[in-house]
Amino acid sequence: MSIKLLQGNQAVVEGAIAAGVKFYGGYPITPSTEIAEQLAARLPQVGGKFMQTEDELAGLGAAVGASMGGKKAMTATSGPGFSLKQEMLGLACTAEIPVVIVNVQRVGPATGQPTSPAQGEVMMSRWGTHGDHWVIVVSPVSVPECFWLTIRAVNLAEKYRVPVIILMDEVVGHMREKIELPDDYSTIRTVERKRPACRPEDYLAYGTADGDLVPPMADFGSGYRWHVTGLIHDETGFPKGTPEGTVNALNRLHDKIYNNLDDIVTFEEYKMDDAEYAILSFGGAARTAYDTVDMARKEGIKAGLFRAITIWPFPEAQVKVLAGKVKGILVHELNYGQYVLEVERVVSGKCPVWLYGKYDNSSATPQQLLAELKKHVGR
């Protein structure tokens, strides 16, 4: 292990290298630029390729293409660029191309405020591209977690053939913190996508077997015929727009993720054992919440933190349990109120749900969050 002071964005870069990412396509944008800048230096050192494209859409397009060619691929951006990537994200969902997309959120909409923190793409990361689709979204709280969660994001993308979004924010992307990096990345567990074992002439590009809903993926150009399309298709990869074909295609895209929630959904509970009140938060906003929990407890309020790490799929089962345990849940996010909508839906009146949404270009201080908590607790 070597101990270093790294930026969250730098830790993402190291996580990508450790996970075996060999291609990056993208266009630099604050506050994610360090990811592109440093992967441009790091990828050639490991036999990878870095491509700066003409815009963000092309960046993800190139990454999707590299992934089809058999390489682990990623892109990184911030809000305005994330908007541009949505079209290609939909193709990656439908064609089932493993790819990782980092979005280091800044204040929006549009150009917004490039150097200020926000978490305004919570809902967009779930529903950004058109049509019913399912993605995995993870959100790191610290520099070490940027490293490990990037590895996990790449692994999940490969395992489930799905785009995985690392939803960061300026708080975590730009801060520097201590991290212990493994000296030898080859000791880290990485996942390789399943490739076909059959002969090329027997290959069905989207054929599944033995209850595994993730089809083996051939490297494009390796002799296995594969028709890649954004049209709804059957197991041959060719379009099939019948009612039954459409339902089958969408069901499988859903079920391959939602039948495996135990593997995909991760969260952390801090001082929740005896907690009467929960703060529910994620990413950079949660850094405030740890301190608020400690301060509240010093004042005799039994508070705890439920931190979603996988923010989509929503940790539904866990939040249902939480709602039955506590007297109230205070959702803290750096936006006008997005994740709170899902919390309210799942809690469904079992306990009060309050929101402290902050959208003034800065993180909440622990004192501000404590004041909100006390308001609801009646102290």
Place this chain on the structure above:
Amino acid sequence: MRHNFRFAGTGGQGLITAAIILAEAAIEDNKEAVQSQSYGPEARGGSSKADCIISDDKIWFNRVVCPDVLLVMSQEAASKYTGDTDENSIVVTDSLFVKDVPGKHKQRIDLPITHTAVEQCGKTLFANIVALGAIVGLTHCVTDKSIENAVLGRVPKGTEEANKKALKAGMELVKKYAK
């Protein structure tokens, strides 16, 4: 023990770099450290601030709420960032740029930081390292060895001696001016 530092000035003065170096020195001393900054979209000019928190314990909230030591290297920064200080804060100024420091503080220390950088190292761009020397000399938040290593680990090749001199000059300034 926890130290909350804020370094504020004009973009281009190297204050974010100074905060990074300080955090790196703290880590070499086996402490916890987080560093963050805020700045506008400009590459140079505009006001810029960098925070560095050093602690024996885990640090969660990564911004300084009330600095123990506020370093201000421009009048604009002095006017803007003293709002977060209180009577327990120490304010260190670069006396070349700062005249007014609003508010009541434990101590105000006016140091000829940029002046010293030019006099002793030949260029204004060593001012951030002079300032860093002053901060470490004032608080002893990191060891002298660690701060020197951290400075040498960050600066361009060929400037090592000048930077060591700047660091030392900062430490001497505190001895001379801080009562």
